[in-house]
Amino acid sequence: WEDRLSWVAANNAQLESLDSSADSPILYRKAVRALRTVQRGNPTNHVMGLDATASGLQIMGAMSGCYNTARAVNLVNTGRREDVYGAVARHMNTLPNISVSRAQLKKPIMTVFYGSTAQPKEIFGEGPELLAFYQALREQLTGAYELMGIFQSYWRSDVEYHSWKLPDGHLAKVPVTETVEKSLEIDEFDHMRFAYRANILCPKAKSRALAANIVHSVDGWIVRMMIRAARKQGFWLAPIHDCFYTSPNNMNQVRQNYVTIMQWIAKHDLVSSILSQISGIYVPYTKHSYTLSHDIAKAEYALS
Numbered sequence: 001w002e003d004r005l006s007w008v009a010a011n012n013a014q015l016e017s018l019d020s021s022a023d024s025p026i027l028y029r030k031a032v033r034a035l036r037t038v039q040r041g042n043p044t045n046h047v048m049g050l051d052a053t054a055s056g057l058q059i060m061g062a063m064s065g066c067y068n069t070a071r072a073v074n075l076v077n078t079g080r081r082e083d084v085y086g087a088v089a090r091h092m093n094t095l096p097n098i099s100v101s102r103a104q105l106k107k108p109i110m111t112v113f114y115g116s117t118a119q120p121k122e123i124f125g126e127g128p129e130l131l132a133f134y135q136a137l138r139e140q141l142t143g144a145y146e147l148m149g150i151f152q153s154y155w156r157s158d159v160e161y162h163s164w165k166l167p168d169g170h171l172a173k174v175p176v177t178e179t180v181e182k183s184l185e186i187d188e189f190d191h192m193r194f195a196y197r198a199n200i201l202c203p204k205a206k207s208r209a210l211a212a213n214i215v216h217s218v219d220g221w222i223v224r225m226m227i228r229a230a231r232k233q234g235f236w237l238a239p240i241h242d243c244f245y246t247s248p249n250n251m252n253q254v255r256q257n258y259v260t261i262m263q264w265i266a267k268h269d270l271v272s273s274i275l276s277q278i279s280g281i282y283v284p285y286t287k288h289s290y291t292l293s294h295d296i297a298k299a300e301y302a303l304s
Contacts, residue, residue, distance in 0.1 A: 001300070015035070016032060019032070031048070045247075046248060047246065048246070050243070050244060050251060050255065051241075051242050051243035051244070052303055053073050053074045053083075053303075055222075055241075056215050057084060057144050058070075058074075058075055059215050059218050059219060059222070059265065060143065060147050060148070061143055062265035062266040063218070063265055064143030064147045064287060064288055065143065065266060065287030065289040066143020066144065066146075066287075066292075067288065067289060068140060068142045069141045069144045070292055070295070070296065072084045072087055072140055072141060074299060074302050077299050077300045080301075081301040083102070084109065085102045085105045085106045087140060088133075088136045088137065088140055088141075089104070089105050092129075092132045092133060092136045095135070095136075098128070098132045100124075100129065105123075107119055108120040108123050109137070112148075113144060113148050113215070114208075114212035115148070115152060115209060115210075116208070117208070148211045150271070151210050151214050151275075154210060154279055155206065155207055155209075155210045156278065156279070157203055157204065157205045157206070161174055161176055162174050163277070166218065168221060168225070170224070172213070172217040176207070177199040177204075178199070179198070180198055182195065182196055182198075183195045184196070218265070218270065219241075219242065222242075222258075222261055223239045223241075223242075226239060226257055229260075230250070230257070233250075233253060235249075235250040235253075244258070244303065255302070258302055258303050259299050259302055262296050262299070262302060264293075266292040266296055267290075269287075271287075272285040
């Protein structure tokens with residue numbers, strides 16, 4: 001935050017001329033206009049947004065109580081804003097004969113924790129770089145990586161849907177569908193043949209979808225909790241997935257609300273609750289640490 005404030009102060013006289021170098025020039029110009037309005041002593045209706053740094057990994061880090069994961073995604077304050085994609089790239093590049101960039105890693109890291117194996121293979125092939133990728137994930141994002149495998153292992157091949165309740169009572173009910181293809185022949189049209197595909201509700205032997213569905217359901221619960229907290233505190237909040245928009249006057253409260261929710265996740269046995277509901281029997285789960293919530297309280301860049 002200090003770097004951002006210092007940059008604005010140092011460039012105050014020329015902010016308007018720097019829009020072409022901004023990541024989002026339109027949003028940059030909008031923010032500069034709002035700043036000038038305030039500098040003239042007038043109120044502004046400017047709305048700003050801050051988003052979670054890798055929300056899926058934050059959720060899995062808090063659910064697993066993993067300090068490695070939490071540090072990598074700014075749930076534990078390290079004194080700077082961490083970049084998980086850059087960190088994994090640096091870790092991979094310490095391994096023999098490996099050279100990857102941050103840009104190469106963003107998409108495979110985002111998708112692999114939702115069960116994708118195709119994206120990493122598309123980027124790295126099936127040789128040593130792919131092995132180095134998974135090694136870096138196990139070492140840098142230990143709890144999240146383990147939790148992904150645990151979630152996937154609870155796929156049920158005997159049901160037409162998986163369901164579980166979130167802490168606010170919301171029921172997540174995810175149908176199990178299979179794509180089927182049928183061929184038809186129409187006698188009245190000179191035996192014309194055609195095929196059609198349809199998704200039907202039925203049990204399915206395997207799927208990689210369960211980890212993504214569980215994490216997304218918790219993500220949805222977080223958004224609901226954020227909106228409820230803002231309403232109680234008397235201000236308007238607009239979420240777009242894991243990015244939260246409001247007046248700058250309220251943004252520090254929004255940051256605190258998010259941290260409080262992540263602390264709750266780190267304290268409670270949400271993994272055991274969800275997997276027990278899916279499986280129909282009690283599933284114990286031991287977190288990597290039960291003290292993570294204390295450190296999450298001091299997180300500076302969970303939303304940034």
